[in-house]
Amino acid sequence: MQDESRLTEQPSPTEAPSPEDPPSDEFVPETSTADKIFNWLAGLPWWAIILAVVAVAVLYSMFTSAAYQNVIRFLTDDPQRSTDDLFDVVQIVGEPAMIIGHFTGETQDSVESVITELLTEVIDSSLVTRAGFIEKETPATITVQTDSGSVTIPKDRIKRMEPPDAAVGSDVEISYIDRVTVTGTLTERDDDTMTVRTVDEEIQTFATARILNEETSVIACDKNADPDCTDREVVTILREGEIVTGTLTTLSQTGVSLQLPDESTREFRRAEVEYIHVPTLTIALNEAQAEEPVAEGQEVRIGFVDGTDITAALEQLDQLEDIPVPLRYSEGSARVALVSYPDIKAALEATGAGDVAGLVYLDAGSERWAVADWVDANPDAGVVLASEPRECTRHCEITVKMNDDELTGTVTARSADEISIRTVDAEYVVIDRDKILDNRRMEPGVCALNNLRGCNEGIFLTLRVTFLAYGLALAIGLFVGLMRVSNNPVIYAISTLYVEVIRGIPLLVILLYAGFVISPWIRDHTPVELSDEWEAIIGLAFGYGAFIAEIFRAGIQSISRGQMEAARSLGMSYPQAMRHVILPQAVRVVLPPLGNDFIAMLKDSALISVLALPDLLQFGRLYISRTFRAFEGYNTVAILYLLMTLFLSLLVRLIERRSRLPQ
Amino acid sequence: MNNGVEPIIQIKNVHKHFHTLRGTVYALRNVSLNVMPGEVVVIVGPSGSGKSTTLRCINRLETIDGGEIIVDNIPLKGARNINKVRAEVGMVFQSFNLFPDRTALGNIVLAQRVVRRRRRAEAVDKAHDLLAKVGIPEKADSYPAQLSGGQQQRVAIARALAMDPKIMLFDEPTSALDPEMIKEVLDVMLALAKEGMTMVVVSHEMGFARAAADRAVFMDEGRIVEEDKPDILFSSPSHKRTKLFLSKIL
C-alpha cells in the first residue's frame, strides 16, 4: 500500500512555477543522444520492457542458430575442430528405410536417395518379434493380429517370418525392424534435415605386442544392390594400454605430465591411466653404523639390488637434503664401494650383518614397502630404516600405463610387429526432420562462441545462483542494516561483528567455508542436506550481505531525522515508520549501489566453480581442457559475462530512472 | 480559568537537559504549564529558550529528566503505548517534514491507514476533504517537491488533522516561509482555532497570537518567564526580559 500509484501515474504538471525550480538560464547542459534514448526507454511502460527482454531472448537464440554457426565456421581457421568437439552424441530414433540418407560430398541429397546398407552396420536397429495370425496382406505390407492389437508391417522391414510362407488367416511369428537409432555427432542442421556423423574415422598404428585379443568378423555386402561389391572384414582388438616412460614434470590429483625422450611432453588424465610407477627411494642402514659418520679415507660400502637402477638411486640420494650419517661423505675424502645382491632379502641380510653400511633401493612404486616390511618383520636383524620411502615428485623417470581399450575397424597394414587399423568409416547420415520420432540426448556439447547453446546450462546456473543469492543477500543486508541503526547496543554489536568479520574475509574463503565447513556440519547435525548450488548461494549471500547491510545502513541514515519524527508524531510505531516512511526513501537512495553490487555479484559468481558447480566459467574451462583453445574459450566466457552484465546494468538503470521522483 | 474542567495538557515542574560535547545544556528548567481543552496557547521567546523542546516533550519526541507531563489524562512517563498518545497529538514542524516520495494525498492517507486502520476509500475521502479545508484540493496528486512552501505546510497540517487529534502542536510553522505564503498558513490555523481545537503554537506572528490565542507564554533560558492574555503580554509586559525581546521583534 505504500506504493500509492507513484510509478504509474504521471504527476500533473504544476501550473505555477514552484520556487524550487531553478531559473532557466544558458547553463542548461545539452542532453546527449544517449541520454535522450535512455529517457525515452525509461518512459516506456512495463509491457514494453518485457517485450524487450523477450527480444533479447530471441536475439540470443539467433546467436545459437545454424546461420550464426556457419558464420563462425567461416571465420575460424579450423572449422572441423571447432564444431566436432562441440556437439555431444545425438541419438535419433526413427523408422528405418525412410530416414537414412548418405551424405555425398557437399550436397545433401534428398531423403529419397536412401542407402539401406548402413542400416545393418553402424545403425542400431531394434528387432521386434511378434506372434499372431495374419489378418491382411498387401503387396507392400502384412497386417498381423496379435494379443495386443493389430500391427501393419512393411514387407521390406521383415527379417524373419515363421513359417516363411504363411497365408492370410494362419498363425505366424514375425520379426521386423521396429525403429532405428542413429548415434553420432551432429555436424549440420537446418530446418529440414540433420546430418549426423556416426563414427569417427581414424587410422591407428600400434605394436602387435599390445594385442591382447583379436576377433574377426565379416560383414557381407548387399550383392543385390551392387554385384561387384566385396565383403568387409572387421577386426575387434582388445589392446593393452600404452606404457610410456619419461621424466616426470608434474604430478597432480587429476593428471600427470611427462617429458618424453624426444623432448615432447605428454599429459595423462588419471582417469585414462591404469597405474603410474613413480620411483621411490628407500634407504636401510646397518644399525651399528647408523650413527657413525664416515672417517677420512674410509671406504663406504653401499649395497643395491641387482637389476635396480643404482645410478638413478644415487642421483636421487644426492638430491636429498638430510643424507643419513654413514652415507654422508665429506668432500672427496671417502671412497664408495657398490656391492650388488641378487634380491632384497639378500641385500638386507648383508646390511644387517654389517657387510655394507647401507642399502639404497629404488623401486618404481609397487615394491616400495618391501624393505620396510622386511625390517618390520625382522626387528633383530640389525637393520634400521633411515627414512620413510620418498616418492619422487619431479625430474625422475616414471612409467605410466594407460588403460586397456577396445578398437574395431579394418586392418590396413600388418607387419610382424606393427598393425594399422582404420576404425569404422565415418558415416554421414542425413535425416529428414519430419521422420525423427524422438530425439534423445540432443544436448549440445561444449560451451564455445560457435556453440552458445552449449553454454545455456552454465548461463542459467550463473543467473539462477546470482538472482537467488542476491535476493537472499538483500534480505540479510536489510535485516543486518536495520540492526546496525538500532539503539540497542547488543543488536548493534552483533550486526557490527557480522559486518566486520565477513567484510574482512575474501569471498572465495567464505564460499569454501560454506561448501566444506558449514554444509557438512548442517548435513551431520540436521536432516537438511544442502545441494552444491545452495552452498554457493548461501556463501555468496552471506558474503554480500555484509556489504549490502552497510549500503542499507548508509541509506537509512541519509534520510533526515525529521522524517522519522514526523512519522512517529503521527502515531506510527518504530517498525511502522521504518517500513512505510524511511525504507521506501532509503531504498531509492541506495538503488545505484545496490545495482552495482548486483552486477559485481554476477561477476563474483564465477568463484563458485571452486565448489565444482558447472557455471559458465566451468563450461568454458571444460571446452579449453578438451580443445586446448584457451583464447577462444576465455573469450567466450568473457563475452557472455559481459553480455549479461551489460543487460543487467541496463535493467538496473531503468529501474533507477523509473523510481526517480518527479522534480 | 479552572471551571471544573481538567486541563488536557499538564506540564508539572519539568526539567530537561542535553548532554553535548561541550557540556550539559539545560533546555528546560522547572517548566509548568496547563492547557485547557479548546485553548490556544502561543509560546514566544528568544532562540534557544526551550520552546521547541517544550513542544517535543508533549508528544515525547524528547523524554524528560524531571517532573511530569500528563496528556489527555495519560502520564507520558509510564505510558505503555506512546503511539496512542501521539496519534491524539498532531504536530506541525518548521521544516514541514512531508514524505517526499508520496503525493500530497499519499502523505495524508498513510498514517490513517497504518495507525488508524481506516479503509482506503475512507482515508482517501478524508484526505480530499482536508485538502479542500486547507485550500488546495487541486494538489492531491502533486509531490512535495512540486508544491510551494506554503502549500507544503498546509499539506502537513492536513496530514496531522487526518488523525483527528485532540491537540495540535505547531513549531514555528511559518518561519521557513516567504512572507506572501505566511498568510495562507495562518488562515488555516486561525480557522482551526475557531473550530475549538486545542493548540499549542510556537510562533512570533503577533497578529495571529492576538487574533487566535487565549494565552501567550514567554520563555527564556528554559523557564517560563510570564504568561498572560496576548494583548496584555505584548502591549504591557511586566518583565524586563519580555520587554527587551518584544522590542527586538516588533
Ligand SMILES: Nc1ncnc2c1ncn2[C@@H]1O[C@H](COP(=O)(O)OP(=O)(O)OP(=O)(O)O)[C@@H](O)[C@H]1O
Ligand atoms: N538534540 C539536542 N541535543 C543537544 N542540545 C539540544 C538538542 N535540542 C535542543 N538542544 C538545546 O536545547 C536548548 C533549547 O532548544 P530549543 O530547540 O527548545 O530552542 P527554541 O526555543 O526552539 O529555539 P529556536 O527559536 O531557535 O527554535 C538550546 O540551547 C539547544 O541548543
Ligand SMILES: [Mg+2]
Ligand atoms: Mg525551535
